[in-house]
Amino acid sequence: MGIFSRLSDIINSNLNALLDRAEDPQKMIRLIIQEMEETLVEVRSSSARVIADKKEAQRRLSRLQDEAGEWEKKARLALEKGREDLARAALAEKQSVSEEQALVEKEFTALDEHMEQLSSEISQLQQKLNDAKAKQKTLVMRQQTVSTRMKTRRQLQKDSLQDAFEKFEHYERRMDNMEGELESMDLGRDDRQKLASEIDSLAQDEGINAELDRLRADLQRDGKAEQ
Template sequence: MAKQSIFGRISQLVRANINALLDEAEDPEKMLDQMVRDYTNSIADAEAAIAETIGNLRLLEDDHKEDVRAADEWGQKALAASRKADEFRTAGNTVDADKFDNLAKVALSRQISAENEARSAEPQLAAQTEVVDKLKSGLNGMKEKLVQLQNKRSELVARSKTAAAQQQVHDAVKSIDILDPTSDLGRFEDKIRREEAKVRGQAELAASTLDAQFNELDDLGELTEVDARLAALKAGGAQGAIGG
């Protein structure tokens, strides 16, 4: 129960901290560093709890040793009192013999009580020793996982930085594509072509107007010549009339 309660409480704390970090994760490096700190603190909490459990086990061991020692001492006292009683009984002193036999019985009673105490503590000692061994093993496992977490943290931070650098390169390339001046050349060229066409249209219009002006001059020339010939005809006709 002690093992389950200690590591159960710590595992719940660790899971709660990790869930909180994941919910608020913005900077992967900071999140991983906090995870390492939280797990390190959890190991410290586990060490303190396990140290207390080991201390309780050592107290039980001390009490057991004291009961075993007391049982041995009372056994020795019972033996000494019994031998003393035998000596008095051999000497014919039954009063003192009975007195020391009674003392031997008291010593044996206390020996039995101490033995019972020691015997009743042995299952608890065995169970507590097993718990402590498992706690120590669990603590060593936590420390190994901390090393794995620290190594994984370094790997993930490196991968995160690489991904961020690649994203920066991608964004830079994307911005270069957006700002690429050659992408606007087609629009500029189309604008220039329209201006050139406009100039050609103006030139063509100007040329057609000039042709019309020359045509008017030609027409005027023809009319002038007609008038001149008509005048000549008139003049020639008049001369003929006079001469006749």
């Protein structure tokens, strides 16, 4: 079963509402257009059959009208010849033909009304189809626009991230350079401090040695004095 089950469903349908409810409006509009085109072919085929039926009914009407006229002439001739019985029989045949003619006229009228209805429905369906195709073009354009905008936004985001990474790397390099400068300023400072410390230690050792020599001298003097 298609999207629409009857022609009236298509004519009375709200395309915007259908598309709003659809998960995939592009797919939905394609199916709607396909359904409309198929229905339009069917309705036009029905119209062709109705037109053929109208032509046939018109031919039957013409034939019956001629036949009724002929029976009218025969009844008149029979009456002129004094054959009332034949005139009555001819008029009876004319009445029968006239009754059939009345039925065909009703049939023709019904076909004519049906044709007018089909013509109106074809016009409405064609308008719906045109609207659907216009909406399809709009959807395609909107999709292309959205795709382009999304692509542009992704590119902008990518560029922003790349710029952020580059800035971060730049700041890292600056920090590395600053740390390198600081470390370079400290180069040799430890050696100088170590050297100064060793020299200070030597001076300290000399002072201690001098004190030891003094104490030794004092002890030697004290030992001599006791002897």
